Structures are given as C-alpha cells and as structure tokens.
Amino acid sequence: MNYIDGFLIPVRTTDRETYRDHEAHWWPSFQKHGALSIVVGWGDDVPAGKQTDFRRAVDLLDDETVVFCWMTWPDKETRNKAYAALESEMTEGVEMPFDGKRMVYGGFVPILQEG
Numbered sequence: 001m002n003y004i005d006g007f008l009i010p011v012r013t014t015d016r017e018t019y020r021d022h023e024a025h026w027w028p029s030f031q032k033h034g035a036l037s038i039v040v041g042w043g044d045d046v047p048a049g050k051q052t053d054f055r056r057a058v059d060l061l062d063d064e065t066v067v068f069c070w071m072t073w074p075d076k077e078t079r080n081k082a083y084a085a086l087e088s089e090m091t092e093g094v095e096m097p098f099d100g101k102r103m104v105y106g107g108f109v110p111i112l113q114e115g
Helices: 013-032 076-091
Strands: 003-012 037-042 064-073 104-108
Touching: 003 013, 003 076, 013 037, 013 064, 013 076, 064 076
Parallel strands: none
Antiparallel strands: 003 064, 003 104, 037 064
C-alpha cells in the first residue's frame, strides 16, 4: 500500500482561490519527486464537536475555513526524499496563503484501502 500525508489547514475564506492556486502551483514539484495524487477539500460541512473537532484542531478564526487534504506516495522513503529535496525551494521567498503554525499534519501507513 501507499504512504499518506494528511493535512488540516486554516485558510482565510476570502483566500480560497489564492490557496487553490498555491496548491496547484506546487503540485507538479511534488509529482516530479514521486507523489502519486493529491486531494484538497474545502470545508463545507464541518460541525463543532463537544470535545474536539477540525475547527479546534487548527484554532479556526471566524473568517477562516478548514482545508482537509492528503497526498499519496508510493512509500515513506520516496516522501522523505521529496521533502528533503523540496525544503529549500518551498521556504525561500514563498508566501503561504495560510497560517502554517496552526496547520496540523502527519504521515500515515494505510491499514485498509478499498475502491
């Protein structure tokens, strides 16, 4: 099975297209380094929970929307090499259209994959 990176990102609601363009701009670089797919979901039905929820996870502000996305890789090794190669490219002079300090992310090993 593939390896998965998952992300929760707080994005200003008015910056939806700017954020989409940001992801579209960077996707070819990730793909060139081995990423297989990306899905970027704009929060549409993100209810408040009783103890925790997507909103609290990113300390969402009133003028923001939660983005849920994931990227698939052939394996963790390919993903790690890609991030190492892209690290300087993605940090030098790049203005992020979101608050990266409140982004939640992690790598995951699939234990069930259907469809």
